[in-house]
Amino acid sequence: MPNEIYPPSAEFAARAHIGSMDQYRSLYQRSLNQPAEFWGEMAERELAWFEKWTTVFDWQPPQVRWFMGGKLNASYNCIDRHLETWRRNKVALIWEGEPGDSRMISYQELHRLVCRFANVLKSRGLKAGDRAIIYMPMVPELPVALLACARLGIIHSVVFGGFSAEALKTRIQDLEAQVVITADGGYRRGREIKLKPAVDEALTECESVQNVIVLKRTGSETSMREGRDHWWDHLGREEGEVCPAEPMDSEAPLFVLYTSGTTGKPKGIVHSTGGYLLETTLTMKWVFDLRDEDIYWCTADVGWVTGHSYLVYGPLSAGATCLMYEGAPDFPQPDRFWRLIDKYRVNIFYTSPTAIRSFLKQGDQWPAGHDLSSLRLLGSVGEPINPAAWDWYYRVIGGERCPIVDTWWQTETGAIMIAPMPGATSLKPGSGTLPLPGVEADLVDLQGKPLGANQEGYLVLRHPWPSMFRTLWNDPQRYEDNYFKKVPGAYMTGDAARRDEDGYYWILGRVDDVMNVSGHRLSTMEVESALVRHPAVAEAAVVGKPHEITGQSVACFVTLKKGDYDEQQLGGELKQWVAKEIGAFARPEQIRFTEALPKTRSGKIMRRLLREIVTSNSVSGDVTTLEDLSVLARLSSHQDED
Numbered sequence: 001m002p003n004e005i006y007p008p009s010a011e012f013a014a015r016a017h018i019g020s021m022d023q024y025r026s027l028y029q030r031s032l033n034q035p036a037e038f039w040g041e042m043a044e045r046e047l048a049w050f051e052k053w054t055t056v057f058d059w060q061p062p063q064v065r066w067f068m069g070g071k072l073n074a075s076y077n078c079i080d081r082h083l084e085t086w087r088r089n090k091v092a093l094i095w096e097g098e099p100g101d102s103r104m105i106s107y108q109e110l111h112r113l114v115c116r117f118a119n120v121l122k123s124r125g126l127k128a129g130d131r132a133i134i135y136m137p138m139v140p141e142l143p144v145a146l147l148a149c150a151r152l153g154i155i156h157s158v159v160f161g162g163f164s165a166e167a168l169k170t171r172i173q174d175l176e177a178q179v180v181i182t183a184d185g186g187y188r189r190g191r192e193i194k195l196k197p198a199v200d201e202a203l204t205e206c207e208s209v210q211n212v213i214v215l216k217r218t219g220s221e222t223s224m225r226e227g228r229d230h231w232w233d234h235l236g237r238e239e240g241e242v243c244p245a246e247p248m249d250s251e252a253p254l255f256v257l258y259t260s261g262t263t264g265k266p267k268g269i270v271h272s273t274g275g276y277l278l279e280t281t282l283t284m285k286w287v288f289d290l291r292d293e294d295i296y297w298c299t300a301d302v303g304w305v306t307g308h309s310y311l312v313y314g315p316l317s318a319g320a321t322c323l324m325y326e327g328a329p330d331f332p333q334p335d336r337f338w339r340l341i342d343k344y345r346v347n348i349f350y351t352s353p354t355a356i357r358s359f360l361k362q363g364d365q366w367p368a369g370h371d372l373s374s375l376r377l378l379g380s381v382g383e384p385i386n387p388a389a390w391d392w393y394y395r396v397i398g399g400e401r402c403p404i405v406d407t408w409w410q411t412e413t414g415a416i417m418i419a420p421m422p423g424a425t426s427l428k429p430g431s432g433t434l435p436l437p438g439v440e441a442d443l444v445d446l447q448g449k450p451l452g453a454n455q456e457g458y459l460v461l462r463h464p465w466p467s468m469f470r471t472l473w474n475d476p477q478r479y480e481d482n483y484f485k486k487v488p489g490a491y492m493t494g495d496a497a498r499r500d501e502d503g504y505y506w507i508l509g510r511v512d513d514v515m516n517v518s519g520h521r522l523s524t525m526e527v528e529s530a531l532v533r534h535p536a537v538a539e540a541a542v543v544g545k546p547h548e549i550t551g552q553s554v555a556c557f558v559t560l561k562k563g564d565y566d567e568q569q570l571g572g573e574l575k576q577w578v579a580k581e582i583g584a585f586a587r588p589e590q591i592r593f594t595e596a597l598p599k600t601r602s603g604k605i606m607r608r609l610l611r612e613i614v615t616s617n618s619v620s621g622d623v624t625t626l627e628d629l630s631v632l633a634r635l636s637s638h639q640d641e642d
Ligand code: WT7
Pocket: 259, 305, 306, 380, 381, 382, 383, 384, 385, 406, 407, 408, 409, 410, 411, 412, 432, 493, 494, 495, 507, 509, 510, 516, 519, 520, 521
């Protein structure tokens, strides 16, 4: 398998949107040589506009604007425009709850649900430019909430249900949100995960919030604050099912999504309307080769960017039938995903390497009992996919018949940037292959000098693309400093990569202090700041440790304030503390106590050394800048906690 090349089958190519390398190359060349003509044509063809733009794009690095003067609405594009076609009665969402309850929602029905809820928001006094925080389980009302906000021009920010009250609070405060949309709870591994108590806790310090709208999902006991909290259904009963979509400026912010950076404070990635919608829609055809008769399933939670772009906006704008599943992949048994594919005859399946590795580990008996022959395309996102996982995915799930699209992109890029076009591109396992049209990827060294074939360097994107983020909420300076200072005029991705002799990209991972745990971005500094908020902790250093299933896990080095501690007990307490401060997915796997941390003479923590220690339990790199070598010796002789 290693080094093997998988060309598209003639059968797949014959039916694909992009069916040959010539077609890919001519699109790609045109997109770089005549970007304004290319993107103008795409925008005209793929989206419905209330008013046409006057200028396709304006690039004043680092500021970019797309389709200036154009007016459109994302909710209109995802719903209303399909109502004028045969798709009006097509199923937009097939939803299955973890307990096994299910719903089928047609585009017409989705329209009614979204209009009704948009009217609820309107009646609470919300209007274009206001901010809504959405903190919900994976139920149909979650996309409904996004689309209702988009309909009125309310900027939404979804906070993943796994985040804690503390994380929720900082996001509400940063956005000065007027409303929080939530639920009593949701289901995970057979248990109820409550959400409303976290909202109540967060709101003790958020003056901006006047309304909390609560969906009843589980029906468990929920406290409601008079005047502030309202049940979704109760408010909705009063409202009508007609609500015109607000014509929004192409550049109006559609949503803000917080993601980890290299400091303790998450960054509010701001996406605009026209450009974002165009590229998410187009990549549904280019990369997923979406056809009208397909059942498409993206397993990501809407709390992450993958769920925004490839469970809500991209597929609905493209008129797809999407499967959405509420719960855990292994509930009640490790075959739930395969059962769902079999039951709903899924054709396109998009998931993460972490999920694939955990399935591989559980064994072939779980997929074996199910008919997976409906699948025709597989996708992967979030981290590099290792050869063993690729091979298993290809053989056992895809029956050696389905191309795998390994899609590289980021919260900041909005849409997929590097990925195969499955009817054209030959696959090499582990490589995202080639950049999509409009994506001028390049590799540079520390001085910004372009590199040749097979050299490793920093991945940059040179030309702006429509779905690129526009700024960081409340922090335009950080936007510029973080992404555009290192290589003038180019966007710095933060990833290292290599490009082979065929121009294929191989992503090597982050070059900054950002970890990737289960395909979720987590900053070392964020975990460190959480740790030092604990009364016993003096200093903390956090690094990513290679992990068989999740790619990386969180490893912490901690020095304690003076006192008598039971290290065993405190270790457990600190893990719990981080889960409470950030969210359960950030829970450290390892806490090591140490008398001092290795630092340079200028006092910077040497994370590189700590990374080496957790990876190999020894250090081989250059340590001459270390302030105290004995610190290092003590650290590396320590045994693992767990
Ligand atoms: C980082 C972005 C965008 C969806 C989910 C993550 C890594 C993402 C791949 C891939 C290798 C990948 C990169 C990137 N990454 N996809 N196909 N191959 N690495 O979004 O949280 O913004 O993280 O995920 O390191 O920079 P995100």
